[in-house]
Amino acid sequence: NVAHGLAWSFYLGYLQLVLPRLEEAISAFCASHQSSASLWSRGSKRLFILIPINANISHKLENEDERVHFYDSLPNSQLDRGGVRGRVYKHSVYRSLEDQAHDCVLEYATPLLTLHSMSQDRSAAFGEPQRREQVLLFYRTLRDILERSLECRNRYTLILLNDEHEGDPHYLSKCILRH
Amino acid sequence: NVAHGLAWSFYLGYLQLVLPRLEEAISAFCASHQSSASLWSRGSKRLFILIPINANISHKLENEDERVHFYDSLPNSQLDRGGVRGRVYKHSVYRSLEDQAHDCVLEYATPLLTLHSMSQDRSAAFGEPQRREQVLLFYRTLRDILERSLECRNRYTLILLNDEHEGDPHYLSKCILRH
Numbered sequence: 001n002v003a004h005g006l007a008w009s010f011y012l013g014y015l016q017l018v019l020p021r022l023e024e025a026i027s028a029f030c031a032s033h034q035s036s037a038s039l040w041s042r043g044s045k046r047l048f049i050l051i052p053i054n055a056n057i058s059h060k061l062e063n064e065d066e067r068v069h070f071y072d073s074l075p076n077s078q079l080d081r082g083g084v085r086g087r088v089y090k091h092s093v094y095r096s097l098e099d100q101a102h103d104c105v106l107e108y109a110t111p112l113l114t115l116h117s118m119s120q121d122r123s124a125a126f127g128e129p130q131r132r133e134q135v136l137l138f139y140r141t142l143r144d145i146l147e148r149s150l151e152c153r154n155r156y157t158l159i160l161l162n163d164e165h166e167g168d169p170h171y172l173s174k175c176i177l178r179h
Numbered sequence: 180n181v182a183h184g185l186a187w188s189f190y191l192g193y194l195q196l197v198l199p200r201l202e203e204a205i206s207a208f209c210a211s212h213q214s215s216a217s218l219w220s221r222g223s224k225r226l227f228i229l230i231p232i233n234a235n236i237s238h239k240l241e242n243e244d245e246r247v248h249f250y251d252s253l254p255n256s257q258l259d260r261g262g263v264r265g266r267v268y269k270h271s272v273y274r275s276l277e278d279q280a281h282d283c284v285l286e287y288a289t290p291l292l293t294l295h296s297m298s299q300d301r302s303a304a305f306g307e308p309q310r311r312e313q314v315l316l317f318y319r320t321l322r323d324i325l326e327r328s329l330e331c332r333n334r335y336t337l338i339l340l341n342d343e344h345e346g347d348p349h350y351l352s353k354c355i356l357r358h
């Protein structure tokens with residue numbers, strides 16, 4: 001089951017490494033970005049991870065919603081990983097202009113890009129009908145792993161997006177507001 | 180089969196992105212690192228990907244072999260990926276001092292870190308006996324994907340390491356020499 005392994009990979013190779021340092025990175029960011037400091041609520045100092053069921057992932061979030069703008073990157077983390085010296089881990093801060101301004105750390109769950117591409121490559125033995133089911137399995141597996149993780153507690157929010165959002169030009173900013 | 184998905188992910192989310200740009204990155208590196216320029220052979224301008232069957236991965240290659248030293252990083256690539264603006268992809272150049280000096284781009288296959296950690300987490304439903312078999316499945320799947328990829332042709336070498344290397348303090352430098 002591809003999704004099972006990708007959820008574990010996403011946790012072990014990324015979330016487990018970056019979430020424990022996230023609060024500190026956001027504080028450093030607010031200290032160096034005065035205009036941002038007042039635009040975070042306590043509940044928003046986490047990584048918002050978007051999981052669209054149809055795995056339609058954009059590389060630029062502002063293309064999904066004109067009220068969402070890339071603001072700046074959080075300070076980078078550098079870690080030695082598997083022979084790569086100082087591998088860089090970074091997150092993007094977005095400003096959402098839905099009624100009032102909000103800053104938040106937002107990104108898609110990148111393993112969904114793999115699920116999407118695999119469903120289009122004939123040799124991957126994985127088609128579009130299975131993809132939806134695999135996205136849901138990815139979401140459930142990841143949710144269960146993260147719920148058991150003490151070091152990641154309260155540092156993330158998984159946002160499962162169903163297809164209704166596809167017609168809405170402001171789904172992302174509304175989503176940010178809701179969470 | 181976890182290894183099947185991890186091999187596809189490693190190709191679609193990493194090798195397919197970085198290998199086509201590798202030759203250019205190495206040329207730029209040689210131009211800015213005069214002492215390095217003469218230490219590459221034509222066959223060595225590729226990414227050497229280490230795949231130890233026991234999945235025992237080190238984060239610092241020089242800890243594996245005292246004749247191998249981290250020299251510098253190749254120029255970084257930055258790509259917008261899944262909402263992360265300017266995600267950084269970088270590789271490390273190692274100098275091997277086995278008989279004469281050689282420079283090369285070397286790293287472990289990162290998904291093996293996931294296989295290793297999963298085999299140690301009781302909730303991942305994946306134990307040490309299956310791990311060896313999964314590493315071999317990862318290697319074969321990756322090899323087959325890469326052989327079909329025109330854009331990655333001649334830009335990589337997969338190095339499958341069996342357990343005999345474990346006793347040898349210079350296995351890595353000898354390996355580099357051989358390839």
Ligand SMILES: Nc1nc(=O)c2ncn([C@@H]3O[C@@H]4COP(=O)(O)O[C@H]5[C@@H](O)[C@H](n6cnc7c(N)ncnc76)O[C@@H]5COP(=O)(O)O[C@@H]3[C@@H]4O)c2[nH]1
Pocket residue numbers: 009010011012013014015082084087088089090109110111113114185188189190191192193194263266267268269286289290292293
């Ligand atoms: N050596 C190496 N250098 C890299 O820069 C790199 N980037 C990816 N990979 C490996 O390729 C495969 C596909 O990557 P993807 O991005 O889809 O999944 C990644 C991605 O969803 C997330 N992740 C890891 N690093 C980052 C990062 N810097 N920013 C955002 N997400 C990240 O966590 C997953 C697992 O990462 P790794 O377990 O490090 O190995 C990956 C994976 O096996 C890399 N391998």
